[in-house]
Amino acid sequence: MKKIDTEIISVGTELLLGHVTNTDARDVSELLSRIGVNVRWHTVVGDNPGRLRESVEIARGRADLIVTTGGLGPTCDDLTKTVLAEAFGLPLVRDEAEYAGLYDFIQLGRIFTPNNYAQADLPAGCTVFHNDWGTAPGCAFEAQGKIVIMMPGPPCECVPMFRKYAIPYLRKLSDETIVSHSLRIFGIGESTVDQIFRDEMNAMTNPSMAPYAKECDCLLQVTAKARSEAEAEAMIRPVMDHAREKLGDAVYGEDVETLEEAVMQLLKAKPLTFAAAESCTGGDIARRFTDLPGASAFFLGGVVSYTNGVKAGVLGIDPALIEEKGAVSFEVAKEMAERVRAITGADLGLGVTGLAGPDGDGVHEVGTVFVSMASAEKTWVRELHLGAFRTRSFIRRMAGNHAFDMLRRYLTGLEV
Amino acid sequence: MKKIDTEIISVGTELLLGHVTNTDARDVSELLSRIGVNVRWHTVVGDNPGRLRESVEIARGRADLIVTTGGLGPTCDDLTKTVLAEAFGLPLVRDEAEYAGLYDFIQLGRIFTPNNYAQADLPAGCTVFHNDWGTAPGCAFEAQGKIVIMMPGPPCECVPMFRKYAIPYLRKLSDETIVSHSLRIFGIGESTVDQIFRDEMNAMTNPSMAPYAKECDCLLQVTAKARSEAEAEAMIRPVMDHAREKLGDAVYGEDVETLEEAVMQLLKAKPLTFAAAESCTGGDIARRFTDLPGASAFFLGGVVSYTNGVKAGVLGIDPALIEEKGAVSFEVAKEMAERVRAITGADLGLGVTGLAGPDGDGVHEVGTVFVSMASAEKTWVRELHLGAFRTRSFIRRMAGNHAFDMLRRYLTGLEV
Numbered sequence: 033m034k035k036i037d038t039e040i041i042s043v044g045t046e047l048l049l050g051h052v053t054n055t056d057a058r059d060v061s062e063l064l065s066r067i068g069v070n071v072r073w074h075t076v077v078g079d080n081p082g083r084l085r086e087s088v089e090i091a092r093g094r095a096d097l098i099v100t101t102g103g104l105g106p107t108c109d110d111l112t113k114t115v116l117a118e119a120f121g122l123p124l125v126r127d128e129a130e131y132a133g134l135y136d137f138i139q140l141g142r143i144f145t146p147n148n149y150a151q152a153d154l155p156a157g158c159t160v161f162h163n164d165w166g167t168a169p170g171c172a173f174e175a176q177g178k179i180v181i182m183m184p185g186p187p188c189e190c191v192p193m194f195r196k197y198a199i200p201y202l203r204k205l206s207d208e209t210i211v212s213h214s215l216r217i218f219g220i221g222e223s224t225v226d227q228i229f230r231d232e233m234n235a236m237t238n239p240s241m242a243p244y245a246k247e248c249d250c251l252l253q254v255t256a257k258a259r260s261e262a263e264a265e266a267m268i269r270p271v272m273d274h275a276r277e278k279l280g281d282a283v284y285g286e287d288v289e290t291l292e293e294a295v296m297q298l299l300k301a302k303p304l305t306f307a308a309a310e311s312c313t314g315g316d317i318a319r320r321f322t323d324l325p326g327a328s329a330f331f332l333g334g335v336v337s338y339t340n341g342v343k344a345g346v347l348g349i350d351p352a353l354i355e356e357k358g359a360v361s362f363e364v365a366k367e368m369a370e371r372v373r374a375i376t377g378a379d380l381g382l383g384v385t386g387l388a389g390p391d392g393d394g395v396h397e398v399g400t401v402f403v404s405m406a407s408a409e410k411t412w413v414r415e416l417h418l419g420a421f422r423t424r425s426f427i428r429r430m431a432g433n434h435a436f437d438m439l440r441r442y443l444t445g446l447e448v
Numbered sequence: 449m450k451k452i453d454t455e456i457i458s459v460g461t462e463l464l465l466g467h468v469t470n471t472d473a474r475d476v477s478e479l480l481s482r483i484g485v486n487v488r489w490h491t492v493v494g495d496n497p498g499r500l501r502e503s504v505e506i507a508r509g510r511a512d513l514i515v516t517t518g519g520l521g522p523t524c525d526d527l528t529k530t531v532l533a534e535a536f537g538l539p540l541v542r543d544e545a546e547y548a549g550l551y552d553f554i555q556l557g558r559i560f561t562p563n564n565y566a567q568a569d570l571p572a573g574c575t576v577f578h579n580d581w582g583t584a585p586g587c588a589f590e591a592q593g594k595i596v597i598m599m600p601g602p603p604c605e606c607v608p609m610f611r612k613y614a615i616p617y618l619r620k621l622s623d624e625t626i627v628s629h630s631l632r633i634f635g636i637g638e639s640t641v642d643q644i645f646r647d648e649m650n651a652m653t654n655p656s657m658a659p660y661a662k663e664c665d666c667l668l669q670v671t672a673k674a675r676s677e678a679e680a681e682a683m684i685r686p687v688m689d690h691a692r693e694k695l696g697d698a699v700y701g702e703d704v705e706t707l708e709e710a711v712m713q714l715l716k717a718k719p720l721t722f723a724a725a726e727s728c729t730g731g732d733i734a735r736r737f738t739d740l741p742g743a744s745a746f747f748l749g750g751v752v753s754y755t756n757g758v759k760a761g762v763l764g765i766d767p768a769l770i771e772e773k774g775a776v777s778f779e780v781a782k783e784m785a786e787r788v789r790a791i792t793g794a795d796l797g798l799g800v801t802g803l804a805g806p807d808g809d810g811v812h813e814v815g816t817v818f819v820s821m822a823s824a825e826k827t828w829v830r831e832l833h834l835g836a837f838r839t840r841s842f843i844r845r846m847a848g849n850h851a852f853d854m855l856r857r858y859l860t861g862l863e864v
Binding site: 042046047048049050051052053054055057058059060061062063064065070071072073074075076077078083086087090094188244245246307308310313314315316317318319321322323325326327328331332333334335336337338339341342345346375376377389390391423424425428 | 469724840
């Protein structure tokens with residue numbers, strides 16, 4: 033694909049009031065970066081035709097591809113579509129297939145005003161992106177040397193539609209294909225990854241390689257440009273293998289987003305069940321894993337033992353041990369993993385106890401966390417000192433990552 | 449405050465790659481909207497001096513206030529500060545207090561390069577915002593008829609700094625004060641709230657009133673402009689009282705963000721303990737409440753009974769009942785709340801069982817959820833049909849909202 037400088041224009045007053053986060057711009061950017069399209073600007077404007085028109089003029093002057101999100105559909109009078117069609121001199125014409133589809137929706141009992149049918153009016157000659165997740169269709173067209181793609185605003189419509197329709201549309205515009213894969217890394221920071229590969233990265237052009245920091249882990253992205261997908265894949269593979277070798281078992285997955293997702297993949301290949309006893313993570317390990325559809329095949333459940341009473345009464349940990357060693361201790365963490373495994377009948381038990389702050393316990397520094405895992409044969413405990421300057425949410429997330437990392441290492445036969 | 453059209457420019461290539469969400473723009477927008485400042489544009493550019501310079505020129509041409517986030521500090525060579533100072537013709541001069549502060553940091557063992565000291569170089573004559581949460585200071589200045597405010601990028605620095613320093617700085621620029629309060633509403637949608645108040649809202653100018661949709665609830669914001677805060681508060685109060693009266697017990701709090709926060713406030717006033725037995729929410733109720741510091745005074749813990757085995761083995765629900773009525777049923781929900789209350793010794797027990805999708809159970813439609821609450825005297829169960837077209841995350845969040853809503857109603861003496 034040629035160099036395509038891209039601007040994403042998100043339309044919605046709720047974004048400017050801070051009532052909604054612009055996750056569309058983030059997710060569309062990530063999808064575009066994976067096919068080698070450079071996003072140079074994000075712009076947000078409210079539901080205001082004048083300001084949208086101005087923003088479109090600015091974008092037209094500097095970008096090759098303009099992606100809009102939001103401002104489609106009846107509640108905003110199809111603002112974006114009207115302004116963009118006008119800016120590129122295209123009339124809006126009724127798409128009969130979309131019109132029929134909207135008509136069918138009425139039969140399902142949704143209330144439609146005449147205004148709703150205007151969603152089926154689209155720029156003449158555009159490629160229609162049917163919305164399988166809502167009512168307002170998206171579309172794409174080329175005009176005046178620019179590419180324009182319009183997507184609905186709700187993230188649960190915008191993102192799957194962009195993946196399903198807009199990415200293949202963009203791929204077709206070029207005889208070059210860009211393919212990108214990432215290695216997801218836990219236990220080594222982005223700056224260390226950068227140091228390991230710096231010389232190589234500077235010497236590489238195609239494929240290219242770059243590390244990126246995420247909240248509690250990082251990733252290494254490898255991207256290749258070629259005439260076919262197969263050729264690009266063939267160029268990427270040896271680089272990925274080489275990087276995997278250098279990074280060793282800090283790599284927890286390829287093209288995954290989270291440690292729990294990597295664990296889910298491993299469990300699908302090697303079915304085992306697990307349960308979790310959580311203190312400072314307060315249910316976040318259970319929540320994260322059960323966010324994934326299909327979790328019930330592997331996750332039996334857990335106990336949120338936020339107080340010593342629950343640690344004793346529900347998990348069955350000896351109160352004298354808690355009294356002697358303290359709730360935040362190696363010994364109690366060990367018991368938590370073993371007891372939750374025993375009472376749920378799971379193959380593996382996880383345990384987490386620690387101080388997420390802001391208040392301490394007078395004994396340990398905030399950020400002290402013990403994470404444990406019990407199998408039939410053995411129990412492992414990691415002692416973490418995540419730093420008293422860290423936020424509560426960072427400490428909770430990082431503690432959960434360590435728990436999933438222990439599972440991951442166990443399932444892949446690594447030393448836990 | 450006069451009408452201040454505002455543009456937020458966020459600087460960071462990681463935003464354009466989709467690796468990071470622009471929560472700074474959202475949070476700064478929300479803080480500004482509360483003091484009546486209109487945010488008209490968000491712009492994101494990468495770590496690129498040329499494109500930042502262009503964006504600053506555009507912003508200067510249309511906005512009265514430019515807020516930048518990110519691009520301060522050593523990793524990006526203080527890009528934003530350099531470009532903004534140049535654009536407004538101000539030299540950078542060393543701030544001795546900030547320099548001394550950075551020097552002290554070295555004593556704490558952090559590694560500094562000479563480049564780090566450049567963080568203490570700030571536009572001549574600016575107001576320095578000391579960074580109590582990191583190293584790079586922020587600042588504000590007025591030049592060429594514009595106001596410029598620069599903030600560091602990490603959200604845990606940007607947001608508290610903006611609240612502590614930038615908001616008072618902006619308030620001081622005006623002899624008018626804007627005060628805003630919100631009523632948070634659960635159980636009535638934004639469009640209904642809009643209908644209830646539409647005529648009044650159209651007739652109002654100062655104070656003004658507007659409803660906004662959030663993910664699983666909505667809010668009504670009341671804003672007044674006056675010469676003093678006391679005067680603005682006095683103007684707002686009768687409008688808030690009137691709105692509260694019209695909305696009745698759908699109002700769950702004033703100036704709170706979530707139902708769990710409202711529950712926390714109620715529990716602080718009337719201490720009771722609770723526990724939760726969660727099936728389809730998978731620990732999210734526990735996670736949400738324990739996200740709040742101080743949760744341990746009221747939340748004893750819970751059981752994530754993701755499988756029937758845990759419902760029986762850990763909660764002690766009769767397997768025959770689960771067999772007869774099904775895991776997703778009124779009866780099992782009732783037992784879950786009662787049993788978790790019994791085994792933890794809490795004053796109140798919550799229970800949630802349902803289908804979050806995407807897979808169904810062959811009996812109920814996805815989105816069917818039973819939410820329950822047990823006290824010593826009585827157990828209540830709500831049967832919800834949240835809609836099969838909803839996402840898994842929506843169903844889980846909404847189910848949790850209902851559980852917190854039942855707690856909230858109980859604690860305020862309303863019918864549950």
